[in-house]
Amino acid sequence: MKKVQLAIVGGGPAGLAAAIAAREAGLQDILIIERGEALGGILGQCIHAGFGLHTFGQELTGPEYAQRFIDRVEDMKIPYLLGTMVLDINENKVLTVTGRETGLIQIQAEAIVLAMGCRERPRGALNIPGTRPAGIYSAGTAQRLVNLEGYLPGKNVVILGSGDIGLIMARRMTLEGAKVHAVAEVMPYSGGLKRNIVQCLDDFNIPLLLSTTVVDIQGRGHIESVTLAQVDERRKPIPGTEKVIPCDTLLLSVGLLPENELSLSAGVALDGVTGGPVVGDDLATSVPGVFACGNVLHVHDLVDFVSEEAGRAGRSAAEYVLHRRSAGRTVALRGKNGVRYTVPQHIDADAMADTVTVRFRVGQPYRGAALCAWAGDRLIRRIPKRILTPGEMESFPIRKADIPADCDTITFTVEEAAQ
Amino acid sequence: MTRQLTCIGCPMGCQLTATVENGVVTTVTGNTCKRGDDYARKECVAPMRTVTGTVRMADGRVVSVRTRTDVPKAKMFDVAEAFNRARPAAPLHIGDVVIADVCGTGVDVVATSNRE
């Protein structure tokens, strides 16, 4: 059986950054396994600008951002397989891999970095009633068709979901000559960046309909129209508010789900909220030697944070192979009062770096609030926030020196502004 | 004349009101920080955008492109039209000029991915 010190599952932004960091940490024997035909993952189809402000101080497009990491991987001569998919990972870190070039083989890894990314939530997950005609695409599928394959799904478009992919596709379809009639969002606020709302919708006079959803889809062979309706506070459609919009395309941008089927096959424990592995500050999962980073761990909104997080996973994996760190005192992290989850879910108060960035999302928008970290009833750190929204991942640095010796749990909360 | 706009500086999305007189922004209200003031002054007088898209190559494949820097917002559709007309030949590499001085903006359109 082929052996490798570190197998990296996925050659997108997370896998690439993990590979580079592991090599920089001194690990030689690394293999990136990518199922697509090119490295770079989903960035290849994200041809809009806005990537890399944190990492490179400039606004790159997705392919440009990816290429910087691909070039590093090439320069470092880190081996990779393309068009090759990992079918299974067992508890002993044996990967079953298939590809045109490799055939069906097994690879024994000493350490594994999970970097498989996420997938889009399909229509079925929303249970949108109506017919099941052609012309309904998830936004990412349409993005691939338009940007990589050069085909236009349709010319009269309705978009459900105002996350960033939906907003970006509204502009993209418009610039390709399509008419985007509306972007509907079931929540009373958009999950997308303000900049995208202005530059992808307002610039083109595309209406953003908040508290609105698709309640019916019409058309037998091909989609002919959708019915939109306003929803109440419990997201139930309000009778009498229905409006039929003729269209030939419905794009769904209704959420991303970490793709953890392989993690499960390896026996990795998952977090019910993030849908990704439960990890420590070194991004180690519950299975020794298996690490996770990027959108397979939790869905990010900035690739810069993915790269940074993946670097940490790559370094930890190298450390695991080269000189295992000794385990110290585990402190659990948890979210409460508006903080939906934390990544990592626990830290090692002895072995951790001087500062560990804890990331999480809040459950609803807040203005003039503060984020707090508590050890029992002691406030460790308080960070005032003018604005918190579920669409933006928060980063909360925890200093090793601030963790009390008797602390076994740190709780993160939103402190709401006084009314 | 006044203009309403949404600040893009952060998720706050402050609703700004800018007063424009003779092509100059005299006052900005509604902002909660300096970024809003700066944004409104630029956006009202000379709004700029980076335009990205694809170009079909002579061999039928598509390649992603961008304006190297931002261009006047009013020219967005003209630039997109120019993307539609170009038919560059392979190979193309990131940064290669696909359209020089697009629509008289003085800005080049460059490839953002490699096509051998």
Added chain:
Amino acid sequence: MYDVLIVGGGAVGCAVARELSRYQLNMCLVERGEDVCVGTSKANSAIVHAGFDAAPGTLKARFNVEGSEMMEDLSRELDFDYRRNGALVLCFHEADMPRLRELHQRGKKNHVQGLEILWGDALRKKEPALSDKVYAALYAPTSAIVCPFGMTVALYENARKNGCQFQFDTAVETIERTGDHFTVHTSRGDMAARVVVSCAGVHGDTLHNQLCHKQYHTVPRRGEYCLLDKKDGKIVDRTIFQLPSAMGKGILVTPTVHGNLLLGPTAADQEDRDSVATTAAGLDTVTATAALSVPGLPMRDVITSFAGLRAHLAETDDFVIGESAENFFEALGIESPGLTSAPAIGQYLAKAVAEKLRAAEKADFDPTRRDIPHLREMDFEARAALVAENPAYGNVICRCEGISEGEIVEAIHRGARSLDGVKRRCRAGMGRCQGGFCSPKVMALLCRELGVPMEALTKSGGGSYLVQGMTKEAQA
């Protein structure tokens, strides 16, 4: 002039075609859709019913039990997915026990083997996820699950191999007698045949009423379903029914042969014979009613919902099967247990037609057919050998279901012309992302293998085009 023209490429039509292809007959099957298995046969509960539900003495009872007994052997002969998982009919109140016992008795009269009533602990030991409100249940060990697409496509391929012709995108409009044969007017011209076998699902009454004195009216009965992710396919092992009502067998919870969990169907009569739209109310009913049998179903794992139409007849609760007018044979009103009954109906009608035409059996009839290899189910060595032989089997296209390029190419070579055609034959796009990742790749393979441009590809035939054109084309 054909000896036999079969109308309708659903499970019954394909079963008739396969059984008739045993004989020396010049025959053709016409189907209004772009493929076989595009009507009632593609959207149902996928159950091989044991046969306790149908009233004794009816055609439903007869063909149900016969079909159920044939199915396992047929699944081996034609290589389609089938699993005898058993079924439970739940009774929630002591007061309903007479109805459960009646079902038990009915099953015995229909010669259903192994029926027994289970109580409390014995019941929950078999199915721990059942509601603790369940009082008792009728256990039917012979009930099974089947892949309706797999079965119908297998029958089609085997019929084709044995000489039956198939013509798609051909809707029969009217039928008339011309001397000693029929002239069938279709959307693609006239066809002549000595015998017509109508297996036209919800459209069956249209043909029947043109030729027969006694008139029937089909009332399409819509059933809505929710399909859950494979990770939930083991929540129950058996098919879980509730006590049936006048409208049907009620909402069931069942694993599918592919390991998903299926909930449904509702039952609502409609006039429209083509609309298979789901409704908010219907999907809510599925959710609420299924939860009575199995509480806490993870509805956030629903990957798709769909609706199908059962061909219910206004005039009778039974099937109408046989030679309804001289040389006009039919299977009319084939609602549940139609899928189960299909092989038996096919056998029965084929024999009747062959006798009528005094057709001789073929010496070279080949009853076997092999499915496209299921790589995901192979052991490592077998799979590695296949990949070594043909690297396209090593290239995974549909990541959720683990379907390779080789399997998809074979599906196309065997007749798939659309995304749904590929999906039904090899499950590419049938998984948890519902084709989000693989659709563009499957589309590229369809273009390559069929030699057609992307703009010509459809989701499911007709006008269901997948793209409206190339970008930049207006300027080219």
